Amino acid sequence: xxxxxxxxxxxxxxxxxxxxxxxxxxxxxxxxxxxxxxxxxxxxxxxxxxxxxxxxxxxxxxxxxxxxxxxxxxxxxxxxxxxxxxxxxxxxxxxxxxxxxxxxxxxxxxxxxxxxxxxxxxxxxxxxxxxxxxxxxxxxxxxxxxxxxxxxxxxxxxxxxxxxxxxxxxxxxxxxxxxxxxxxxxxxxxxxxxxxxxxxxxxxxxxxxxxxxxxxxxxxxxxxxxxxxxxxxxxxxxxxxxxxxxxxxxxxxxxxxxxxxxxxxxxxxxxxxxxxxxxxxxxxxxxxxx
Amino acid sequence: xxxxxxxxxxxxxxxxxxxxxxxxxxxxxxxxxxxxxxxxxxxxxxxxxxxxxxxxxxxxxxxxxxxxxxxxxxxxxxxxxxxxxxxxxxxxxxxxxxxxxxxxxxxxxxxxxxxxxxxxxxxxxxxxxxxxxxxxxxxxxxxxxxxxxxxxxxxxxxxxxxxxxxxxxxxxxxxxxxxxxxxxxxxxxxxxxxxxxxxxxxxxxxxxxxxxxxxxxxxxxxxxxxxxxxxxxxxxxxxxxxxxxxxxxxxxxxxxxxxxxxxxxxxxxxxxxxxxxxxxxxxxxxxxxxxxxxxxxxxxxxxxxxxxxxxxxxxxxxxxxxxxxxxxxxxxxxxxxxxxxxxxxxxxxxxxxxxxxxxxxxxxxxxxxxxxxxxxxxxxxxxxxxxxxxxxxxxxxxxxxxxxxxxxxxxxxxxxxxxxxxxxxxxxxxxxxxxxxxxxxxxxxxxxxxxxxxxxxxxxxxxxxxxxxxxxxxxxxxxxxxxxxxxx
Ligand SMILES: Nc1ncnc2c1ncn2[C@@H]1O[C@H](COP(=O)(O)OP(=O)(O)O)[C@@H](O)[C@H]1O
Ligand SMILES: [Mg+2]
Numbered sequence: 001x002x003x004x005x006x007x008x009x010x011x012x013x014x015x016x017x018x019x020x021x022x023x024x025x026x027x028x029x030x031x032x033x034x035x036x037x038x039x040x041x042x043x044x045x046x047x048x049x050x051x052x053x054x055x056x057x058x059x060x061x062x063x064x065x066x067x068x069x070x071x072x073x074x075x076x077x078x079x080x081x082x083x084x085x086x087x088x089x090x091x092x093x094x095x096x097x098x099x100x101x102x103x104x105x106x107x108x109x110x111x112x113x114x115x116x117x118x119x120x121x122x123x124x125x126x127x128x129x130x131x132x133x134x135x136x137x138x139x140x141x142x143x144x145x146x147x148x149x150x151x152x153x154x155x156x157x158x159x160x161x162x163x164x165x166x167x168x169x170x171x172x173x174x175x176x177x178x179x180x181x182x183x184x185x186x187x188x189x190x191x192x193x194x195x196x197x198x199x200x201x202x203x204x205x206x207x208x209x210x211x212x213x214x215x216x217x218x219x220x221x222x223x224x225x226x227x228x229x230x231x232x233x234x235x236x237x238x239x240x241x242x243x244x245x246x247x248x249x250x251x252x253x254x255x256x257x258x259x260x261x262x263x264x265x266x267x268x269x270x271x272x273x274x275x276x277x278x279x280x281x282x283x284x285x286x287x288x289x290x
Numbered sequence: 291x292x293x294x295x296x297x298x299x300x301x302x303x304x305x306x307x308x309x310x311x312x313x314x315x316x317x318x319x320x321x322x323x324x325x326x327x328x329x330x331x332x333x334x335x336x337x338x339x340x341x342x343x344x345x346x347x348x349x350x351x352x353x354x355x356x357x358x359x360x361x362x363x364x365x366x367x368x369x370x371x372x373x374x375x376x377x378x379x380x381x382x383x384x385x386x387x388x389x390x391x392x393x394x395x396x397x398x399x400x401x402x403x404x405x406x407x408x409x410x411x412x413x414x415x416x417x418x419x420x421x422x423x424x425x426x427x428x429x430x431x432x433x434x435x436x437x438x439x440x441x442x443x444x445x446x447x448x449x450x451x452x453x454x455x456x457x458x459x460x461x462x463x464x465x466x467x468x469x470x471x472x473x474x475x476x477x478x479x480x481x482x483x484x485x486x487x488x489x490x491x492x493x494x495x496x497x498x499x500x501x502x503x504x505x506x507x508x509x510x511x512x513x514x515x516x517x518x519x520x521x522x523x524x525x526x527x528x529x530x531x532x533x534x535x536x537x538x539x540x541x542x543x544x545x546x547x548x549x550x551x552x553x554x555x556x557x558x559x560x561x562x563x564x565x566x567x568x569x570x571x572x573x574x575x576x577x578x579x580x581x582x583x584x585x586x587x588x589x590x591x592x593x594x595x596x597x598x599x600x601x602x603x604x605x606x607x608x609x610x611x612x613x614x615x616x617x618x619x620x621x622x623x624x625x626x627x628x629x630x631x632x633x634x635x636x637x638x639x640x641x642x643x644x645x646x647x648x649x650x651x652x653x654x655x656x657x658x659x660x661x662x663x664x665x666x667x668x669x670x671x672x673x674x675x676x677x678x679x680x681x682x683x684x685x686x687x688x689x690x691x692x693x694x695x696x697x698x699x700x701x702x703x704x705x706x707x708x709x710x711x712x713x714x715x716x717x718x719x720x721x722x723x724x725x726x727x728x729x730x731x732x733x734x735x736x737x738x739x740x741x742x743x744x745x746x747x748x749x750x751x752x753x754x755x756x757x758x759x760x761x762x763x764x765x766x767x768x769x770x771x772x773x774x775x776x777x778x
Contacts, residue, residue, distance in 0.1 A: 048586040074588040084579025088304050097301075100293045103588040145583060 001061055002026050003047070003153055003183055008056035010046055017042040019207040021056070029179045031194030032187035033276075034204035035284050040187040041081050043204070044157045047185070048078050060153055074103070077151030081158050081187075083142035087131035091122060091141055094130060095148065102149040109148070116144040121170060135162040143171065147178075154184045160193045172197050191276045201276070203283055210283060215276065222274035222282065227261055229269040230254045244285040246278050260285070291597065294589055298601035301574075308567050312609070315563045319613050322555045326548055326641065327352050327624040340457035343384065348457060355544055355625045358461045358638035362542035363628070369540035381462040388458075390449040390469055397448045410471040413443040436470060444472035461638045543632055544640040545625035546652045551641030552617045553659045558695060558718040560613060561670045564606045565695075568674040569687035571602050576682040595770040599675065599763055606671030610663050630656060650727060658748055659723045665752050666717035672759045673717075679766050710734035715751055723748075 003025040010018040017039045034040050045051045047058065049069055058065040065072040085094060092113065099109030117123050120140040125133060130141065139162050146154060156175075160168055175184060176197050188194055194201060201218055203211040211218060226246070231239065236248070236255040243265070247258040258272060260282050302308050328351040340348035340357075348354050365373055398406045403426075413423060423443050436444045446468035449455070460466035572595075575581040585591045621627055625640075630653035673694065678687040698716030701709055711734065713719055714726070726736050726748040737744045 045582070048582075050582055050585055070588060070590060073586050073590055076586045078583060078586045080579075080582045082579055084582065086301070086304070086574075086578055086580060093300075093304075097297050098583070098587070100297050101584055101587040101589045101594070142583075149588070 001152055001183055002059075003185075004057075004059040005047070006057045006059075008043075008046055008058065009054045010042055010051065011054060017207050018046060021207075021209055023202070023209065023212070025183055025185060027179070027181070027183055028199035029175055029184045029186060029194075029197050031198035031201045032185055032204060033189070033191065033194065033201055033280060034187070035189060038204045039207040040189075040204055041157055042207075044078070044081075044155050044185070044187060047153075047155055048076065049073070074149065075152040077146035077149060077154045079139075079142045079146040079156045079159055081161075083138060085130045085138065085141065087129065089130050090127050091117070091130065091133070092126045094141065095144060098145045099148050104149060112148055112150075113144075116147055119174060120144050136164055136167050139163055140167065140171075143174070150181075152182055154178065154182050156184065156186045158188055159186060160188060160190065168193070191280050195276045203279075205283060218279055219274050219276070222279050224271060225260050225262060225282065226258065226272045226274045226278045227264065227266070227269040228256070228258045228272045229266055230256050244281050246281055291593065294593060294597040295600055295604075298597050299605075302567065302601070302605070305570075311563055311566060315560060315609070316612070316616070318559065319556070319616060323552050323617055323620045326552050326555065327355060327620065338456070339453060341453035342457065343387075343454060352624060354457075354460075355548065355638075355640055357457075358640065359542045359544035359625050359628075361461055362544065362637060366541040366628075367539070369538035373540050377462065381458065384458045385455070388451040388455040390451050390455060392450040394448040394450045394452070401448075402445065410445055410447070411475045413445065414471050414475040415442060436472070442472075444470045447471050447474055464637060464639045466639070539629065539632060541628045541632055543628065543635050543637050543652070545621060545627045546630065546632065547634075547636050547641040548625055549617065549621045549627060550634070550652070550655060550659075552620065553614070553656070553663075554722070554724055556610065556613055556617075556663060556721055558721070560610055561666070561695070561718055561721070564609060564667060564670050565674050565688060565691045567605065568602045568671055569678055569691065570684045571598055571675050572679040573682050573684040573687060577684065591770045592767065595767055599766065602671050602675045603668055606667040607664055610667040614660060614663060627652075655723065655727065658726065661752060662720045662723050662726065662748060665755050666720035668759060669720070669755045670717040672762050676762045676766065711747065714747065715754065720748075720751060726751075 003023070005021055005023040008018060008021045008023075010016075019039075021043065032040050032043070042051070046053055047065075049058075049065060049072070053066070060072055060075060063072050063075075089097065095113045095116070096109060099113065102109075104112065117126055120143060122137065122140055122144065125137060130138065133141065139159065143156070143159060146156065160171060163171060175186070178184060179197070179199070186194060186198070195215065198215060200212065200214045202209050211221075213221075230251075230253055232254050233250065236257060239245070239257065239259065240248070243259040243261050245257060245259045247256070249256040258278075260278055261269075264271075340354060342348060342357065346357075348357050365377060367373070402409055409426065447470060449469060452468065456466040456468070570577075575584060584594055631651050634650050634652055634655060670691075674687060674691055677690050678684070681687055681690070694716075695718060698713070698718045701713045714734065719725065725734070726746070728734075728736065736747055738747055738750070739745075
């Protein structure tokens with residue numbers, strides 16, 4: 001079970017949104033991390049076949065996605081970033097409509113919808129119209145929709161946006177339980193989303209995949225680059241111009257700073273244990289909005 | 291595919307507006323159909339209950355049509371001089387027996403007042419000015435009067451014999467008229483106008499019999515251009531030969547003609563409903579941004595597009611087919627049909643279907659109407675969906691289609707030359723089947739002569755649309771991938 005992208009390239013008029021991406025993704029959860037506009041959504045859409053590739057090839061389990069799209073699509077589950085729905089459909093009607101499009105048998109889809117409603121805690125909203133649901137509930141309907149056909153390749157574009165902490169936990173558990181049978185690509189710009197569940201992380205910037213490695217390996221890479229120290233408030237301002245500040249917390253004894261630097265630039269700075277936030281900021285420190 | 295199609299229907303059905311619109315349309319056409327059978331004669335100024343020679347009351351429009359149909363049916367059979375002779379004799383017998391002699395003074399007083407006699411006399415001999423007449427009319431609720439070329443006013447005069455007299459006048463001649471004060475008090479007092487209206491028995495029937503009717507009608511209709519006259523004389527000859535070969539049959543055409551009248555009432559309103567219902571067909575996925583989850587599925591964009599096309603087309607056909615069925619059903623309920631092999635020939639003031647008489651059979655017109663109507667429905671559905679597909683916008687589609695409809699009204703059959711033919715291609719005009727069987731003075735001819743063959747223009751219209759629809763659906767299905775997802 002492997003998704004293979006080779007030299008995938010996509011441009012929109014002036015914007016080169018995806019640049020020569022070559023990837024191999026196996027079973028498990030893959031976090032796609034990148035600032036807004038870095039090309040995550042475009043890459044996902046390319047993988048879904050929603051927009052044509054300019055160059056490159058796309059295979060999943062020996063299926064050429066471009067040539068045998070029908071077969072490929074039957075393995076696919078997709079939650080778009082902006083999840084579109086028919087407001088006048090009820091949750092149940094919408095899911096059964098999707099199951100028809102996914103060519104599932106009637107009995108199977110009925111049973112599958114029940115299971116998913118249960119797992120996503122949507123049972124009580126089954127007959128509510130979609131327009132009456134809150135943002136978090138809609139996301140969950142979107143996730144249910146993606147999972148209907150028990151996909152082998154699950155693409156989730158910012159699935160946690162709009163979920164409250166409890167919903168996030170439900171979602172994480174659900175994803176974790178799927179990671180055994182399924183190749184999941186999950187995009188986000190919120191680091192904490194993937195930190196705990198992703199097996200490996202892809203860092204995307206300006207259309208290219210900068211890094212692709214397990215969380216542990218990436219963090220080793222950050223080893224020795226993250227520092228912590230306490231400074232008087234007056235000096236802290238000067239520092240923030242020079243270094244990438246990860247955290248800043250003013251307390252009685254001064255400002256507690258966590259920053260990234262390739263070398264120990266201050267004698268009283270102490271090495272800290274790196275986490276994904278540090279990594280993310282390290283790569284997106286050049287003034288991009290997060 | 292069936293489930294996909296069904297789910298597209300459900301998608302339409304979930305919009306309350308669509309459902310309400312469809313119900314409104316069927317209520318509207320139901321009312322139209324009902325009206326045709328229950329209309330009273332246009333020439334009647336005040337409501338009147340007819341009475342048959344055996345003293346049965348004929349209380350309303352429907353009862354009249356039913357009676358007229360039954361009555362004329364007594365002459366059914368081979369059509370020849372004897373039939374006409376018999377009809378003439380029967381008619382004259384009734385006219386003589388129920389000649390207008392006794393004025394219904396009670397009704398006159400009720401309508402014109404106690405001094406009705408002096409008022410009507412005065413009005414007929416220039417005693418009153420318009421002012422006086424109007425004042426009186428307002429007071430008395432009189433809703434109709436006539437005026438002769440000398441400025442004298444005349445009014446209806448009611449006779450005790452009217453209920454019977456006028457019933458048979460209407461059945462035999464297709465018209466019924468009240469006597470007027472003019473005939474009583476005017477300059478030419480004493481002349482009875484009923485002879486003027488004896489057109490049907492005295493003129494139409496013999497003409498029909500000789501087969502000369504066809505030619506005369508055609509020439510009257512097509513006097514304006516040499517080419518058309520050529521075509522029309524050829525078609526006249528063709529049908530005459532057919533008529534003369536077979537044994538001519540006579541029967542009541544009341545039910546048949548009311549049916550045609552109703553078919554002619556199907557109009558652009560149905561097409562508008564189709565436009566409104568289908569304008570959303572390809573737009574709503576873009577509008578709701580559901581396209582991005584519908585495409586990466588097993589059924590995918592291509593089958594979805596096909597399902598949508600099928601859904602739209604079947605709905606368009608279904609809407610008009612249902613109306614056609616309602617009309618046919620109404621015919622069976624109200625005034626049943628006689629043989630469809632009778633040639634189109636209006637009798638007894640039933641319906642107003644204004645097409646060339648004596649030439650085409652009811653069957654031919656009926657079949658053409660079904661064809662043209664259903665193809666018009668498909669055409670409007672297809673064009674709507676094509677625009678919806680390329681614009682992906684409901685309102686843009688509806689507006690463009692409205693422009694299309696308005697354009698079709700802007701040019702009509704009374705245009706010169708090719709414009710008249712162009713006009714007949716518009717779906718809204720295809721519903722006016724009538725015009726495909728008449729010669730318009732502008733230059734429209736229902737048949738064109740090509741390599742010495744006479745080809746009915748309506749067939750060409752149908753074929754052109756079928757070809758266009760095939761092309762459009764192929765284009766849509768072919769381009770589904772490029773067009774389905776719009777960037778957000
Ligand atoms: N349909 C499109 N047309 C033109 N430009 C686009 C389109 N989709 C995305 N882009 C551009 O491509 C770049 C990548 O966008 P996107 O893939 O949405 O990034 P992300 O999902 O990481 O925020 C952006 O600069 C965006 O403006
Ligand atoms: Mg995005």
